[in-house]
Amino acid sequence: MPKRKEDAYQEFVKGLWRDNPVFVQVLGMCPMLAVTNSAINALAMGGATFFVLVASSFLVSSLRKWIPRQVRISTYIIIIATFVTVTDFTLEALVPTVHKELGAFIPLIVANCMILGRQEAFASRNSVRLAVVDALGMASGFLFALFTLGAVREILGEGALFGVSLFGPDFEPWVIMILPPGGFLTLGLLLLFFSWIKERKQKLEQRLAQLEGETQ
């Protein structure tokens, strides 16, 4: 069945790039800006969200025929909250230092509108296989965005990546980048960069179409 395989691939790439939850849809920002002051924190947060999103999509999609329409949103939230609690306790037991650094922001994954959005928009109306693939794509896109933001902020703010110094002792760190304003500024500039790429691509396509019209 080559067609179905292609579908699944499309769903995956959609989340990773074309409909990237952060850069394109601008969703799930509350938990993401606060913890992206270093690449390692960003990865931990991304990993936690990854697990919660994939597990909830799987469960919601498997239960989609039994969840009554009227109470579906509350059901999704309770499913998500359960997985977040699991993640919270697991991280606390396995990596206490990271858990302490992320603090209250692990429980706040529940309020990430991106996760609830995927349940409502996708998992509740598609087969388990497609729902999981969609969740994998979206979660990877989220992880990618978090990591980009965390890496940019750590490189500029501390001159390091994963705690390894990059520029030597002469580099004067931009402290503002690891403080809250740095999060807003970095994400703003990244969004600007992405819309610039998009506009350039559109202009290029227009120009191509025009040229084709002229040659005919």
Add this chain to the structure above:
Amino acid sequence: MNELLWIFISALLINNFVLSYFLGLCPFLGVSGRLETAFRLGLANIFVMLITALCAWFLNTYILIHAPYLRLISFIVVIASTVQFIEMVIKKLSPALFKALGIFLPLITTNCAILGLAIFATNRGYGLVEGLVFALGAGAGFTLALVLMAGIREEVELSDVPALIRGTAMNLIIAGILSMAFMGFAGLFSST
């Protein structure tokens, strides 16, 4: 007394929910287009935060000591249903008030600022009075940030901004500058 004042000022200015904890960003970016709406949303938010502090205190003291692993789920369920219940009461008792604030209530019930308030109050071990003061400060801080943002955005509407940067990118950069300004408040209490 001094302790309470410190909690209030800290939540209002120094650790502003929006500008230094990044909580409640969705309404901050979505509903800050007009001053009037932003102010009303802020008021509704203060109201929900006070209810949240009350619920969180009640759950923590009477129920969650027996089952701490239910914390997150019970916070969400109890807060959401209490707000919905009060929404119905207001609708019955004062239609005018409902018209002014009511439409925002469903929007903010599952907001991360609300849940964040409950979790922060729990982690710091606040009692009932401290929790309520914290909620008041955080809500007022949210309103302040929202109103400032809306004011700036109304001005920006009239200025000549390149089309490329308009929208979320510009709002985030404005928020970054606001957040930088609020960092100045961090010096308020450093000497004491």
